[in-house]
Amino acid sequence: MSIKRETIADTFALISFGLVVGMSVELFVAGLSIEQSLHSRLLSIPVNLLIARPYGIYRDWVIALGRKVTNNSLMDSVMDILAFLTSQLPLYAMMVGTSGASLDQVATACMGQVGALILMGRPYGIYMQMCRNWFAERPTVQTA
Template sequence: MEPGEVLKTRLTMIPLMLFTGRPYGLWRDWFFSTTKPTVSWSKTLIDGLAFLSFQLPVYAVVLFFVGADRSEIVLLLVSTAVLMFAVSRPFGLFLDAVRKVSGVT
């Protein structure tokens, strides 16, 4: 992608992440309640699958609207999926901590 497209993508994703935060939390809760993981590795897997299944389509739509072509979108989604999976469990633990501090169940 061109530097301008990367900048547009980043600037679009920031407010979009704010608007999709609550829907993602509901999606993640549904994923956990449906699968009921019990051990650490399964919780990590479920967090990853929930994150990827929610965020990758959002990212694909943003890439399309900022002008990335089909081959760029596919390449970016594949490479981003690896990073998203790596950050999904720490992000999920962060969400759980914020809920605990906020008194939200």
């Protein structure tokens, strides 16, 4: 896949996935108001535009490290979770903190997000790969 298509796929995946999952955690776990959550989600879009492709590269690297140990779906799952957690939590804390949430709300949101990141790490990895497949170049059929 071309770098351009992979960048588009990774960006689409991170923005669409982040909107649904992030807002759910903020509203139902952390107790942020709808306004605070919308603000946080809006702030996440430019951040995700910047980090989507670097995250995709980082995730691919983490998965490759795990495959050096053993090449199976359990290792891929563990490494997807590790990649997602270590890359998303620090950014998430900054975004929620700038949305007007109190320090207690930021801490609560992050604690809730840890659980969500653990639960969503592997599904996101699968979703991102699915998006990459959707955006992949298709061979053209030549007609005579």
